[in-house]
Structures are given as structure tokens and as C-alpha cells.
Amino acid sequence: xxxxxxxxxxxxxxxxxxxxxxxxxxxxxxxxxxxxxxxxxxxxxxxxxxxxxxxxxxxxxxxxxxxxxxxxxxxxxxxxxxxxxxxxxxxxxxxxxxxxxxxxxxxxxxxxxxxxxxxxxxx
Amino acid sequence: xxxxxxxxxxxxxxxxxxxxxxxxxxxxxxxxxxxxxxxxxxxxxxxxxxxxxxxxxxxxxxxxxxxxxxxxxxxxxxxxxxxxxxxxxxxxxxxxxxxxxxxxxxxxxx
Numbered sequence: 232x233x234x235x236x237x238x239x240x241x242x243x244x245x246x247x248x249x250x251x252x253x254x255x256x257x258x259x260x261x262x263x264x265x266x267x268x269x270x271x272x273x274x275x276x277x278x279x280x281x282x283x284x285x286x287x288x289x290x291x292x293x294x295x296x297x298x299x300x301x302x303x304x305x306x307x308x309x310x311x312x313x314x315x316x317x318x319x320x321x322x323x324x325x326x327x328x329x330x331x332x333x334x335x336x337x338x339x340x341x342x343x344x345x346x347x348x349x350x351x352x353x354x
Numbered sequence: 355x356x357x358x359x360x361x362x363x364x365x366x367x368x369x370x371x372x373x374x375x376x377x378x379x380x381x382x383x384x385x386x387x388x389x390x391x392x393x394x395x396x397x398x399x400x401x402x403x404x405x406x407x408x409x410x411x412x413x414x415x416x417x418x419x420x421x422x423x424x425x426x427x428x429x430x431x432x433x434x435x436x437x438x439x440x441x442x443x444x445x446x447x448x449x450x451x452x453x454x455x456x457x458x459x460x461x462x463x464x
Contacts, residue, residue, distance in 0.1 A: 266453070268399075268455075275440075275442065275455060275456075275457045275458040276391070276393075276399065276442050276444075276455045276458070277455065278444070278452065278453040278454065278455055281453065290451050290452055290453075291452075292452055292453075293450075293452070326398055326399075328399075331404075335446075336386065336446040336448065337446075338386060338387045338388075338389055338404050338405040338406075338445070338446065339389075339404045339405060339408075340389060340404065340444070340446075340453070341389065341391060341399065341401050341444065342401045342404075342410060344398040344399055344400070345398065346398055347398055
């Protein structure tokens, strides 16, 4: 069945780096844009980044711009989020989600979600 | 990034109708439309509606979405206990070149 599985979360010190992965199965991964969305404990959803199918278009939320990089490896059906210069306020569950339309601005988005991976930034 | 505005909570009785609102501006909801997500405690979000009133397969017909100007709405009729959850709206913001979310509405079914 269609599935997204995140991994790579954990406890990391402020200023350090971490790479999250999202393994896709059950659909043609290379044909879809993909998002990262995060949720701090007890808080609402915050969009982090999106990458188009093919990987040529990427957009980021203001709070992570310049620190986080979204990428994909279609040969491995895997989405990545490279997080640098981590801060306490980056502590959250990180979800990957599928974008169900060619244009990353298209409204048919977030149709499939993973279970999330927790990132805790603390000294 | 400026987000979309949702009321923090709405309370309705069993079998009643709840209407949740989401207010943005002409760069997001007003031009791009909104989508709606439901999240139960401890679970990932689930898409309920996209492009204003398209429901993914398996989503109850008790849910309907609409838009008027810069405000999107999600109406849930015949409220059931399982409808108690957090509801989020989201839209693409063409001026920010970013997706934005509302702060979420906690729907309480009494």
C-alpha cells in the first residue's frame, strides 16, 4: 500500500546537524512532489519545505531558510531533509507528506503522510 | 511567515453541525483556495478536502468545504464522537512562495 516512513530523528545538541529520511513505497515516487511539515510538542502544524518531482524546484519556510535543505533520491525512493545549525525551536515531530499535483503550488497537496520522526534539540 | 487564521476551538453537540473557518488574504485562500486536514491526538494529519471542495476517497460525505472571498469554511454535519479532533487549513501563498497553515481549531463534540 501507499506508505511513507520517516527516520533519522533523535536528540542533538544546538548548533549541530541532522539528516532525516523519508522512504516511500506503493507509488511512483519520482512522479510526485514532496513536503516536510513539522509540529512542535503541543503546537500546530508548520510547513518546512517542498521539492518538486524531478527536484528542480524547492521552497522553504522562513524559519528554516538557509539552514535546512530538502533533497530527493528517486533511485532510492527517498526524500531527505538536511538540517544544519539546529536550534531549540527546531524541536518537533517531522512529517513527510506527498504533493498530489505537478505544480508545487497546486492545491492538491498533503494527501499521504508518514508517522513522523521526533527531533529534539537540547544540550 | 504570516499564517492563516482559525478560531482556537469550537464546541458543538452530538448530531449537530459545526462550521470551521479559515481566513487568509488574496495571495493565498482568496486566489489559491484552501485545503483541510484532520488530526487526532497522537496521529499524523489526514487530508479531508482540497481545492475548496474535493474530498479524497473514503472521506465522509458529512464533510463539505467552501470558500467566500478570503475565507474558507469546513462544515461537518451530524457530528459524531470521532469528529472530535484538531482541524487545520492550508494554502499556497503566491506572495511568499510558501505553503502556510492555520493555527488549527480544536473541535469538541459534547
